[in-house]
Structures are given as structure tokens and as C-alpha cells.
Amino acid sequence: MDLKDKSLLETRAFIGGEWHEADKTFEVINPATGETITQVADCSTDQLSKAIDLAHAAQKDWAKKTGKERANILRKWFDLMVEHADDLAQILTAEMGKPLAEAKGEIMYGASFIEWFAEEAKRTYGDIIPQHQADKRIVVIQQPIGVVGSITPWNFPNAMIARKVGPALAVGCSVVARPAELTPLSALAMAVLAERAGVPKGVLNIVPSTDAAAAGEELCANSKIRKITFTGSTRVGRLLMKQCAEDIKKVSLELGGNAPFLVFDDADLDAAVEGAVAAKYRNAGQTCVCANRIYVQASVYDEFAEKLAEKVAELKTGNGFEDGVTIGPLINDAAVEKVQNHITDALDHGATVKLGGNRLEGTFFEPTVIVDVPHKALIAREETFGPVAGLIKFDTEEDVIDMANDSEFGLAGYFYTRDLGRVWRVAEAMETGIVGVNTGIISTEVAPFGGIKQSGLGREGSKYGADDFTEIKYICMGGI
Ligand SMILES: NC(=O)C1=CN([C@@H]2O[C@H](COP(=O)(O)OP(=O)(O)OC[C@H]3O[C@@H](n4cnc5c(N)ncnc54)[C@H](OP(=O)(O)O)[C@@H]3O)[C@@H](O)[C@H]2O)C=CC1
Numbered sequence: 001m002d003l004k005d006k007s008l009l010e011t012r013a014f015i016g017g018e019w020h021e022a023d024k025t026f027e028v029i030n031p032a033t034g035e036t037i038t039q040v041a042d043c044s045t046d047q048l049s050k051a052i053d054l055a056h057a058a059q060k061d062w063a064k065k066t067g068k069e070r071a072n073i074l075r076k077w078f079d080l081m082v083e084h085a086d087d088l089a090q091i092l093t094a095e096m097g098k099p100l101a102e103a104k105g106e107i108m109y110g111a112s113f114i115e116w117f118a119e120e121a122k123r124t125y126g127d128i129i130p131q132h133q134a135d136k137r138i139v140v141i142q143q144p145i146g147v148v149g150s151i152t153p154w155n156f157p158n159a160m161i162a163r164k165v166g167p168a169l170a171v172g173c174s175v176v177a178r179p180a181e182l183t184p185l186s187a188l189a190m191a192v193l194a195e196r197a198g199v200p201k202g203v204l205n206i207v208p209s210t211d212a213a214a215a216g217e218e219l220c221a222n223s224k225i226r227k228i229t230f231t232g233s234t235r236v237g238r239l240l241m242k243q244c245a246e247d248i249k250k251v252s253l254e255l256g257g258n259a260p261f262l263v264f265d266d267a268d269l270d271a272a273v274e275g276a277v278a279a280k281y282r283n284a285g286q287t288c289v290c291a292n293r294i295y296v297q298a299s300v301y302d303e304f305a306e307k308l309a310e311k312v313a314e315l316k317t318g319n320g321f322e323d324g325v326t327i328g329p330l331i332n333d334a335a336v337e338k339v340q341n342h343i344t345d346a347l348d349h350g351a352t353v354k355l356g357g358n359r360l361e362g363t364f365f366e367p368t369v370i371v372d373v374p375h376k377a378l379i380a381r382e383e384t385f386g387p388v389a390g391l392i393k394f395d396t397e398e399d400v401i402d403m404a405n406d407s408e409f410g411l412a413g414y415f416y417t418r419d420l421g422r423v424w425r426v427a428e429a430m431e432t433g434i435v436g437v438n439t440g441i442i443s444t445e446v447a448p449f450g451g452i453k454q455s456g457l458g459r460e461g462s463k464y465g466a467d468d469f470t471e472i473k474y475i476c477m478g479g480i
């Protein structure tokens with residue numbers, strides 16, 4: 001890393017607006033090299049509980065500010081994130097491994113949520129409802145839910161926090177955030193800039209730790225926390241939801257996916273290949289909205305497979321800091337083993353490797369294309385979270401919709417066709433929260449991001465994104 005502003009590489013916890021060491025530290029490792037970047041404060045549950053107390057104390061005054069006052073501070077934070085985007089991207093690539101260009105894209109994506117909700121802060125509207133009795137008047141207002149607990153994953157260590165903290169702060173909540181152990185530095189750098197932007201002490205707290213379960217238990221059990229917002233696996237999301245039941249805490253869950261990617265025989269195949277590469281290999285396949293299974297109509301299957309393999313062969317695997325690299329390392333050995341398991345299982349079910357298929361040095365994995373994959377193979381049933389595309393052949397629209405929907409997940413789905421009737425039929429039939437039609441990239445702050453079934457609850461971003469951080473209050477005035 002060659003940071004212009006070295007103070008962004010913060011290793012202490014941000015609690016109550018102060019920077020704190022902890023009794024112990026943990027290593028943050030660069031997944032591309034295996035080298036230790038630095039040591040970060042490994043906060044105790046007591047420190048987390050203290051952060052919750054300070055967030056609770058700060059939240060009331062933060063909520064008393066006008067939406068415009070909160071908006072101005074968020075806007076300043078956005079401006080600082082953009083000003084320091086190159087440094088933030090280097091920190092992100094160092095701790096997570098994604099290529100620098102993708103890391104810069106994530107920083108701008110994360111910043112776009114702060115910008116969007118700086119604007120939404122001024123629009124927490126209510127309602128006037130025509131009274132039901134002559135002497136009554138009815139007013140509905142929206143109020144911040146209070147202190148929010150945030151738990152986020154390693155794959156988007158900046159944007160996933162921004163997507164939660166942006167709306168929470170905009171409506172007047174305070175936040176206690178625990179970043180993933182593997183990638184705490186991006187979150188801490190965001191806090192450095194939040195402090196400079198004037199976010200009041202205690203409104204934002206970043207509490208790194210190595211004991212995720214203990215942190216989750218404290219955030220879910222502590223009654224000062226009124227809402228948990230989580231992005232990660234369905235396994236952990238289910239656990240957090242159970243842990244929040246005791247306190248009837250609101251939860252927002254952005255969980256695992258298993259996105260189908262459908263290519264119909266009337267599709268623009270070159271566009272479909274471009275979309276498949278974007279949807280499958282972004283972040284080395286480590287996103288919850290990655291195309292996880294690719295269904296191609298029989299008459300164009302071979303042509304699509306050839307074209308896709310040609311494009312995938314152009315992807316360059318390597319250290320994210322190297323020019324031209326488009327595929328970084330997977331996050332750890334477990335991730336590589338999951339990818340290898342999916343490939344082995346597919347081959348055991350009669351599939352063949354058309355391109356790649358091999359682990360490289362460290363946790364790098366060749367961008368891979370597998371053909372003749374059966375629908376029942378693991379690669380079509382579980383989230384692979386790696387740079388492997390499994391191609392499945394289909395005959396009819398009805399068949400492929402049934403296969404696409406044959407999953408407990410329902411986050412994103414994609415399809416390519418130029419038939420307008422089919423666009424509406426398939427988009428409406430797909431059991432997902434997000435549908436990409438003739439595009440492989442759907443992520444934007446202006447649209448509601450979220451899933452159905454076991455892919456989660458709630459939406460992030462868009463005009464809907466603040467709703468999960470407010471409570472609706474109905475005021476009935478009598479004796480008028
Ligand atoms: N929907 C999405 O965007 C994502 C989906 N996933 C899916 O999850 C799989 C596993 O990835 P992984 O990163 O391990 O996802 P996890 O769900 O295990 O981790 C996500 C976050 O939850 C934390 N966590 C883990 N266990 C607990 C717990 N008991 N209580 C509270 N918090 C906890 C993690 O902490 P820590 O990392 O420090 O252990 C991390 O900060 C991936 O292969 C992918 O399928 C993963 C990431 C994002």
C-alpha cells in the first residue's frame with residue numbers, strides 16, 4: 001500500500017467517538033500474499049457493551065437534529081470518502097484481495113449510499129389521515145428506531161457497512177457495527193472519515209473482534225439495541241433472527257443467494273456472454289448476487305459455451321494491486337475447498353471441465369467453465385462463492401422457470417431474451433427479490449436490494465431503504 005493519508009490505516013476501535021486499544025489484538029492478513037498487514041484491536045464483549053451504552057446515550061440528541069442537519073454531515077462524509085477513494089480502495093484490496101479497480105468501484109458504490117441517504121434524511125415524511133370522527137385529527141409520523149447493531153461480511157467490507165449506516169444515521173439512529181474479522185480495516189477507515197465529517201461522538205461505533213458469536217449474542221441480547229441489520233450467510237442470519245426473538249428486535253437480513261442465469265435461444269449471445277462474465281466472475285465470484293447456475297436453451301448451448309469460454313480465458317488472475325488483474329484470490333482455504341468440492345461433485349454427475357478447474361498458488365483459483373452440469377449437482381444447489389460457471393442445458397421456458405425456482409434461495413436472477421412477452425412472463429415468474437433482464441449487473445443505491453425466501457428480509461438502498469430503520473407512530477388528537 002502507498003497511502004497518501006496514512007492515518008486512514010487505523011487499527012483501534014472507534015467507541016463513543018474515541019479511539020480505543022484492546023487487551024489483545026488480531027492479525028489482518030493480505031489474502032493475495034499471506035502477509036500480515038497489521039494488528040487490530042480485538043475488542044472484548046465489555047467494550048462492545050460500552051459502545052452500545054454510548055450509542056444509546058448519543059442517539060437522542062442525534063435524532064433531535066433536523067433531517068437537514070444530519071444530511072449535511074452525511075454529505076460531508078460522502079465528499080471525504082470520494083476525496084480519499086484511492087486510499088480506501090488500497091486498504092480494501094490489501095485486506096480482501098479484490099482487484100484495485102473493483103475496490104475503487106466498491107468505494108464509490110459504498111459512498112453512493114451515504115450520498116443517497118444524505119438526501120433521504122430530508123424526506124422522512126409522515127401522513128395526515130382524514131379523521132374518523134368530527135372532533136379527532138390523525139397524524140402519522142416516522143421516528144428513528146433507536147440503536148442499531150450491524151454485522152457485515154468480508155466480501156464488500158466498505159459497501160455493506162455504508163448500505164446500513166447510511167440509512168440508519170439519516171433517520172436519526174445510532175449504530176454499533178462489528179465488521180468481519182478478516183476485513184476490519186475498511187470499516188475503521190470509514191470511521192476516521194466519519195469523525196472528520198462531524199458525526200457526533202457515539203453515533204457511529206466500529207468494534208472489531210475475533211469472537212463473532214459472542215458479539216452477535218451481545219448485540220441480540222442487549223435491550224438497548226432495537227434493530228439488527230446483517231449481511232452474510234443464511235446460516236448466521238437464521239441464528240441472529242432466533243437470538244432477536246427473545247427481545248422482539250427488528251431484523252434486516254441480506255443473506256445467501258443462488259442466482260439462476262437463463263439464456264434463451266432468441267438472446268443476443270454476445271451480450272449474454274458479457275452479462276454472464278460480469279454476473280459470475282465479479283469479486284472472483286464472491287458476491288451474493290453472482291450468477292450461481294447458468295441455464296442455456298439447447299439450440300444455442302454449444303455456441304454460448306464456446307463464446308463464454310473464450311471470454312473467460314481473457315480474465316487475468318493475480319494480486320489485486322497488479323495492473324490488468326481481474327480475478328483476485330479467494331478469501332481463504334475454506335472458500336477454495338468449497339469451490340473444489342462443487343467441481344468434483346459436478347464431474348461425478350457427468351459434467352466436464354471446458355476451461356480452468358485448477359487451484360493455483362495460495363488461494364487463487366483459475367476462472368472455470370464447466371459444461372453438461374445436471375440440475376441436481378451441488379454447484380446448482382449451493383452458493384459456490386467462487387469463479388466457476390456451471391452450464392445446464394434446458395428445452396422449454398416452463399422447464400427452466402421450474403428449475404430456476406427450485407431453490408430455497410431467492411435473492412437475484414438474470415435472463416437474456418429479446419422477446420417482450422417472455423421478458424414479462426419470466427420476470428414475474430422468477431422467485432427472487434431482484435431480476436436482471438439483459439444485464440448481469442444490478443447493484444445500485446437507487447433500487448431496493450434484497451431477497452425473498454431464505455435470502456433474507458427487508459430492502460437496502462432506494463426510497464425503501466430507510467423504512468427498516470424507522471418506526472411509524474400514529475397520533476390521535478381528540479376534543480377538536
Ligand atoms: N449474502 C451475502 O452477501 C453473503 C453471503 N455469504 C455466504 O456465506 C458463506 C460463508 O461466508 P462467511 O463470510 O463465512 O459468512 P458468515 O455469515 O459466516 O459471516 C458474515 C458475518 O457474520 C459474522 N458471524 C459469523 N458467525 C456469527 C455468529 N454466530 N453471530 C454473529 N455474527 C456471526 C461473521 O464474522 P467473522 O467473519 O468475523 O466470523 C461476519 O462478520 C459464503 O460462502 C456465502 O455463501 C457470505 C458473505 C456475504
Ligand SMILES: O=C(O)[C@H](O)CS(=O)(=O)O
Pocket residue numbers: 155156160231286287288289442443449
Ligand atoms: O453482499 C454482496 O455480495 C453484495 O450485496 C453484492 S452487491 O451489492 O455488490 O451486488
